[in-house]
Amino acid sequence: MNNAQTAMNHEPPTMNPTGKLYLVPTPIGNLEDMTFRAVRILKEADLILAEDTRTSAPLLKHFGVNQRVLAHHQHNEHQSATEIVRLMLVEGKQVALISDAGTPAISDPGFYLVREALKYNLPVECLPGATAFVPALVNSGFPTDRFCFEGFLPLKKGRQTRYKFLADEERTIILYESPHRLLKTLDEMATYFGEDRLLSVSRELTKLYEETVRGTVAEVKAYYETHPVKGEFVICVGPAIVAKLKKNDE
Structure with a gap:
């Protein structure tokens, strides 16, 4: 040996x-x-x-x-x-x-x-250092004391199940998404989370054209239907309890 x-x-x-x-x-x-x-x-x-x-x-x-x-x-x-x-x-x-x-x-x-x-x-x-989800979370305006990081959702098998599991999540949810799947993902979020669920979507973090778009699922989707979808995206989803309280107030 x-x-x-x-x-x-x-x-x-x-x-x-x-x-x-x-x-x-x-x-x-x-x-x-x-x-x-x-x-x-x-x-x-x-x-x-x-x-x-x-x-x-x-x-x-x-x-x-x-x-x-x-x-x-x-x-x-x-x-x-x-x-x-x-x-x-x-x-x-x-x-x-x-x-x-x-x-x-x-x-x-x-x-x-x-x-x-x-x-x-x-x-x-x-070593401590750069990671995309931390600045995206802090920039989002959503609670940072409790959050769950999901990374990239499954591409096919298990994707629907994951959405259903996260639909009532009371912590801030953080997801990664690629540009060519962003609009599809926003469509799916409208279906499983509701069009009024609050989002904060960041792209090109730390780069020249860094951008964060905040609003409801419907508003963010409408924005990206008429603006360039480029770069890697970090999607922060507001807690479900906030969406429920907003709906009750209405």
Whole structure:
């Protein structure tokens, strides 16, 4: 049995105590949001895992990061995780995981690798930093003391069930949506949440054309039927109890 196989069987003699996994947030649009610490960790890492190496290349070049970069995305994360864990566990490599934008593992690859690293008692550290849903939530004007983050809803199977489950949610709901599905999603929200449910829809956060549109489902849908639907969207849905109180007042 070689060292790699021994390590994966939890035999202590082959474990290297210096191995570690860092999750490093990257800007969601504005390079000035990159932290000093994030740059340092990337420069010190033995290996950087990127969701898309082509997307990350300009960012790394901008900050003078020249470390080795490998692709780690939803299509290969299960296969590559074993080798990455071996590199940390046996060879003591310091590995930094980044996504195309924002914090890894938030609607991006990362969860599986973190779980595998923890399974072998490897240290995991997530740096604080950029993520799209926090500024969208704070900008929304909806309650921030209690909220639920749903990320992207299922594309087909389970989507209707999820809407029905969320219809009476009394916390602020946060969803991610792509531009080509936005109008369809707003139609579905009118059906399951009601046209009077309050929304705050943010796009192009931190970028030049950042925009937040607030109003009822019907009002937001009407706006985007006559305005460009571009960029990634964060949809904040007001608590159901607010919609109910508004309806009772009428």
